[in-house]
Amino acid sequence: MPFIDTFLVPFALAIISSMLIDNVVLSRFYGICPFLGVSKKPQSALGMGVAVVFVIVLASAICWPIYQLLALPEVNLPYMDTVVYILVIASLVQLVGIFIKKYSPSLYKSLGIYLPLITTNCAVLGVVQSNTDQGLNFAMSMANAVGTSVGFLFVIFVFSCIRVRLESSDTPKAFKGVAIALVTAAIMALAFIGLTGMAG
Amino acid sequence: MAFLWAIIILAGLGFIFGIVLSICAVIFAVKEDERIGEVAKLLPNYNCGSCGYAGCAQMAEAVVKGQEKKLSKCKPGKPDANFNKIIEYLDKHPNEDGTKIKVEI
Numbered sequence: 001m002p003f004i005d006t007f008l009v010p011f012a013l014a015i016i017s018s019m020l021i022d023n024v025v026l027s028r029f030y031g032i033c034p035f036l037g038v039s040k041k042p043q044s045a046l047g048m049g050v051a052v053v054f055v056i057v058l059a060s061a062i063c064w065p066i067y068q069l070l071a072l073p074e075v076n077l078p079y080m081d082t083v084v085y086i087l088v089i090a091s092l093v094q095l096v097g098i099f100i101k102k103y104s105p106s107l108y109k110s111l112g113i114y115l116p117l118i119t120t121n122c123a124v125l126g127v128v129q130s131n132t133d134q135g136l137n138f139a140m141s142m143a144n145a146v147g148t149s150v151g152f153l154f155v156i157f158v159f160s161c162i163r164v165r166l167e168s169s170d171t172p173k174a175f176k177g178v179a180i181a182l183v184t185a186a187i188m189a190l191a192f193i194g195l196t197g198m199a200g
Numbered sequence: 201m202a203f204l205w206a207i208i209i210l211a212g213l214g215f216i217f218g219i220v221l222s223i224c225a226v227i228f229a230v231k232e233d234e235r236i237g238e239v240a241k242l243l244p245n246y247n248c249g250s251c252g253y254a255g256c257a258q259m260a261e262a263v264v265k266g267q268e269k270k271l272s273k274c275k276p277g278k279p280d281a282n283f284n285k286i287i288e289y290l291d292k293h294p295n296e297d298g299t300k301i302k303v304e305i
Contacts, residue, residue: 077206
């Protein structure tokens with residue numbers, strides 16, 4: 001089956017590798033701010049993760065054709081990419097903010113200032129930028145976007161569940177709060193190194 | 201000519217996104233006490249979180265809803281620049297039933 005070999009397998013591999021092996025938070029160290037800021041409760045961590053998935057996937061889908069336009073020989077402005085990406089991402093975040101405020105005021109409240117801060121979440125710009133820098137085609141950049149953002153959602157949710165248990169456990173006084181959270185994040189990053197080489 | 205393209209593309213994208221956003225803002229508008237926005241404007245707007253709320257907008261909401269009485273929880277705020285103005289504003293804009301929101305520094 002040529003379709004499976006040339007398309008489906010690389011597509012699935014790209015999703016898995018950007019989700020688990022090259023995890024955006026734990027091995028590329030993007031998006032640490034919401035990772036630490038919104039991970040106190042699983043509920044809001046899930047909301048943050050879903051919002052980031054939405055923004056990353058949509059931003060990649062919009063930015064890829066725009067980059068092709070910028071790279072046309074007649075236009076020849078590939079250096080404008082970052083400026084345009086920031087414009088697209090900022091507008092998308094505004095849109096997500098409007099939606100969440102309307103349909104889930106409690107989530108809007110628990111995300112607080114971190115919702116507009118998705119604009120400056122380097123994971124979003126990082127994914128979009130690396131898609132076009134590597135010259136990926138549209139399907140591959142969507143695979144990269146989905147994999148990376150679902151990886152973010154997965155890790156922030158797991159981390160928030162760990163933090164809930166940490167809250168009720170007997171931590172030494174000096175480590176309480178953010179300190180133990182950072183140690184936990186480091187151990188999680190070490191655990192994710194164990195997945196290296198899984199996708200061959 | 202390249203710079204002209206740059207201007208056209210950026211201005212065009214900005215225009216399109218602006219229109220889409222403003223349409224969405226009207227369709228999905230949420231009715232909100234307008235005093236919350238005014239009080240938020242009078243806060244320092246550093247969004248530092250040292251008051252215990254997620255940001256200045258959340259602190260302003262708590263103040264207007266009467267859940268927060270002490271303005272000095274806002275650490276970067278100054279009495280003359282922020283707190284007294286908020287007290288004055290809330291004094292001039294009572295609740296619908298006529299009662300006033302009482303806050304102190």
